[in-house]
Amino acid sequence: MTSLPVAEVTGLIETRELTKRFGDKVAVDHLSFTVSPGRVTGFLGPNGAGKSTTMRLILGLDRPQSGSAMIGGRTYAQLSRPLATVGALLEARALHPGRSARNHLLFLAQTQGLPARRADEVLDLVGLREVARKRVGGFSLGMTQRLGIAAAMLGNPGVLMLDEPANGLDPEGIRWVRTLMQQLAAEGRTIFVSSHVMSEMAVTADHLIVIGRGKLIADCSTQEFIERSSERSVLVRTPDGDRLRELILAEGAQVRPEGNGGDDGVASMVVTGLPAPRIGELAASASVVLHELAPRLASLEEAFMELTADSVEYSDRSAR
Template sequence: MSNTIEARGLTKRYGDKLAVDDLDFTVEPGRVTGFLGPNGAGKSTTMRLVLGLDAPTAGTVTVGGRRYRDLERPLHTVGALLDARACHPGRTAASHLLAIAQTAGVGRARVDEVLGLVGLESVAGKRAGTFSLGMSQRLGIAAALLGDPSVLMFDEPVNGLDPEGIRWIRTLMRDLAEEGRTVLVSSHLMSEMALTAQHLLVIGRGRLIADTGIEDFLREYGTESVLVRADELDRLARVLRRAGAELASETDALHVHGVTATEIGKLAAGEGIALSELTPHRGSLEDVFMALTNDAVEYGVGA
């Protein structure tokens, strides 16, 4: 479709530093794609490459089959928030947006419309330098929406937002995707990505680790355990070990790995052991992400 983002062999090197390493991916419309990776993984660099702010060392990245610099009306095709503070502090919110709008033939009515959409209409006449980080995020999102673009890119858009603001941006991103737009969002808040994204791109040290739906990601890379409680816990533990399970014990429970809840139930029934709890547990997005990217962390504790 005309509003996909496509990278093929995308590579960026800064001197000896390989920031982006031979990336191949396609960001499709109609869904929110979460862009995940540890600090230094290359997420922001990749977004800058999409927007033509940096030139690739090798490979290509296009929007709707064209490089950003070749787009006839870029503001109407791609809207982006990379830095919430990228605004002259002496300008009011309205004048900041109007200056951007005038470069792309966007009228004043649209400025007023996006200020209302992001909840800043009451502070439209205040200088951006007085804004909190959360308000600056809202202003940056308003700027991204000015041209009513078909592709939207947000880098850490929930930084500085309160819980109401986080819920608002989550709903906004999903609504934009449901309208058929392409939405790419990077975030370190795994709990928020679990609620927002339908698809994930995960990178580490500039290389692609995963490109998959979020449910498939959790199923493929996550591990499932089962919490079990029973009156004859020691006997059940022996039965499960014979079946090849790995166990972690608590005072009154077992955490079982390697055997499904259904299999545990059948084994217990076969031995006449009554179970008082049998609860499957799948690792959270944060758990799976941390395990998968552990070797790709550039600035880890003790590194």
């Protein structure tokens, strides 16, 4: 599908102290980060965190009050062939409902000086060849998302920005988008994808940029993000639950029962604030038998909730 020359500018997306206010509301707050080629970078944050606004600023669709956003060292306005440099899928865009998918893409290709054959190439890429001549007005949400990705790929850009591409997709569609993003990243492209769904990013993104209330919270590998989470816990199963609980509480750690507490007289509990080896020592010192002693890493979802707890915009707490 790479029948076009590789984009003139590839590589980095870079924001520096990027700041955008709407009235007295700060949507993006001195945000600095870099998105590198060759991997999928997840852009995470709770609803209202400023993800879409940041993407619009990078694409020159909004003007920042201060700071800058560059693609390959240039602002969007400075790109000589913008659509061959960066492709974007923002919210489900307004399509002409009477136009066919192919005509929609041909129209876009024409306005951008791209060869007509690109329309067919990107239809193949997103699996819409069969319905290429159907009216887009009758498309499902999933088909519309695929068409949006096809449009983003028309200019064969080296940088791809997708705002919540999994929205409205069924599990098969979600898997398809994930595989496509990983393939495009493996080709050396820069893939920047927003989501507020952690579990999806855990299996999609190599790197994460997490924001809350417009501010940077984390910029690290997905693995590091999970490991950095302070909520480390250990699952313990023992037939002598009461005794072990006492010992653990005496060390100042926390214990909570796991599941419905043991049908076979074996208590299951989750301990936080004490590493597994120390729990084993405590148990041995009191001759408490252990059936299981298993350190658990927080899931990405838990890590995310914990990190962004102070920056959730529409929580019960902030509704006061």
